[in-house]
Amino acid sequence: MTSAAILTLANYIDGALQPPRAGRYLDVHEPAIGAVYARCPDSSAEDIDAAVGAAQRAFPAWAALPAGQRARLLERIAERIETQLEAFAQAESRDSGKPLALARSLDIPRAIANLRFFAAAITQFASETHAGADALNYTLRAPLGVVGCISPWNLPLYLFTWKIAPALAAGNCVVAKPSEITPLTAWMLAQACIDAGLPPGVLNIVHGTGARAGQALIEHPGIAAISFTGSTRTGAAIASTLAPKFKKLSLEMGGKNATLVFADWEANAANLDTIVRSAFANQGQICLCGSRILIERSIYEKFKTDFVEKVRALKVGDPQDAASDLGAIVSRAHFDKVMGHIALAREEGGRVLYGGGAVRVDGRCSDGWFIAPTVIEGLAMDCHTNQEEIFGPVVTLIPFDSDDEAVMLANATRYGLAASLWTGSLTRAHRVAARLESGIVWINCWLRRDLRTPFGGVKDSGVGREGGVEALRFFTEAKNICVAL
CATH class of the missing domain: 3.40.309.10 (Aldehyde Dehydrogenase; Chain A, domain 2)
Incomplete structure (x- = not known):
């Protein structure tokens, strides 16, 4: 493959595809042929800071948008992926080495299903009430603000959307870091979001390594919560960083x-x-x-x-x-x-x-x-x-x-x-x-x-649960209101 054929990927920040601010890139290999076929941004704290800033500016309007309107935008993104299902499947297979038939039948359809499921789920996300003899208690659930989502390389778009969809549906703005090993479909997702009319800053996708971009994301003071899927070793490192900061954390890690x-x-x-x-x-x-x-x-x-x-x-x-x-x-x-x-x-x-x-x-x-x-x-x-x-x-x-x-x-x-x-x-x-x-x-x-059921592990396999109302609860903060009768 000649250098002219190598793809150059970009970050998605504030509604636009952007090069990394420091101009550094990482090689992306096609596993089936063992050769470089693309370059993805080797983003730094500066890129993360720009993404968080864009998300913070977008958050008030996005959180105030009625749930049904947020749901319609997620549906439009799902439609854009569905109309290009074969292109997404080809990209997922090329990027990860998995059989094309698997990407076509499992990975991309599940990514579409994730977006559609949480688009529907947020319109049915009910609050709780507790009536007593002398008071009525009810619970409000508000989005957290700007949240970070970090996903792995094995099911790239499948697990990327599994995190992004409930976060966005609940009214949060997102800074997401896909794996630098398999970044192609996340880059394609950015264009689908642009085509669907997602407001700038609502979703930001920053490529790069865990040591640079990932660490900057979890350490950023503007991030209210982190949802991570990956190795137990990395999850433990993230937990040790976030524990003193008292931020919400969801970890889906290894298994045997x-x-x-x-x-x-x-x-x-x-x-x-x-x-x-x-x-x-x-x-x-x-x-x-x-x-x-x-x-x-x-x-x-x-x-x-x-x-x-x-x-x-x-x-x-x-x-x-x-x-x-x-x-x-x-x-x-x-x-x-x-x-x-x-x-x-x-x-x-x-x-x-x-x-x-x-x-x-x-x-x-x-x-x-x-x-x-x-x-x-x-x-x-x-x-x-x-x-x-x-x-x-x-x-x-x-x-x-x-x-x-x-x-x-x-x-x-x-x-x-x-x-x-x-x-x-x-x-x-x-x-x-x-x-x-x-x-x-x-x-x-x-x-x-x-997708309605709680998903996650015990012991060293994880903390918290994803899926259904569990995900929507994670990406929201509960407030109890007590009214004297």
Whole structure:
């Protein structure tokens, strides 16, 4: 690719696309070919300050706008994305390395759904009243002001809109920082906002690294709250910065999710396909993927044989190829990290049943970053491989002998984001689900999401909840009014 073909992205500040004030840019790679295809702003505190200033100027008018009018503007943005769904899907696939089919069927439709859901939800966001013998109490909920939203690289537009939509719907103005690894659809979203007529300053998108732009955002005195999705390490750093400032904080962080398969599960091809998908969708780069598969010992060998056979049939290939089940790993650094974890698993005594190495894809992707779906058994629960989030196409198989042991193994990490359990017993399903230390539990399914439900984790997987009224409550401040009767 020649330098003339390289895209130059811009920040979106005060309603206009703008270059970074210091003139610095970061290289953006296309994972499937391992080459630079774009430059995004390497923004600084000066860019963040300009974005916060624009948001502060826009806030009074935006907060005063009736909820229905804010909702209509969010709907118009959703419409702009929907009319360009294929272009957004192509960009998401190119930027992240995920199969185009996945971006087309999941990422971009979900981004559109996020905007539409919160556009509708804000018109139904009711206050609370409490009538007593001598007083009437009612609750007002007001927007916080200017809020910061920081999103990750694995589901770029999907999770970017998941934060922005409720913040805007509730009447806040937003300064948002997408991942510098996958910035393309956030840049495209800016143009959609311009085309939709979103007032200047209501949404500002500032690109850059976490160390520079992200740190400036969380430290800015004009930011009332931060909503962050990303690694537990970064979330802990953000929490330590914001705690003394007494600002609202929502953290959705890492996971080491368990999939529990009991002997009485309905062992059919569709269910097995779902468990395989839960392990390897988006190259395992979804925080909800089940990377530890716990199997009742009486069916362990049969399940292992069937599971590995299904995994062998998965195709790793060019994201543009409709036949590809897995695409490229998002970056060279992350490729090296995942390969390092596989090497460590071998050192810890793990037996690689399938995969375990890089995959060379012929043609245009010969220099891309691809890893085979990898299945490992024979590892102790307390080893690094079963305790640390790998965030790649790597799963471990672990046998258990009883419900109690299954629960113990599932809970035996510092994370608690999601779990899925597979059983034909409704009694066991309810009993085990209630004992799992997890913010989300799927029974005989995976990744079925109702946007009305609370989303988030426990332990080191997060603080707070997103989705539905939980998100609208986070982005508003409650005030109780007491009237004597």
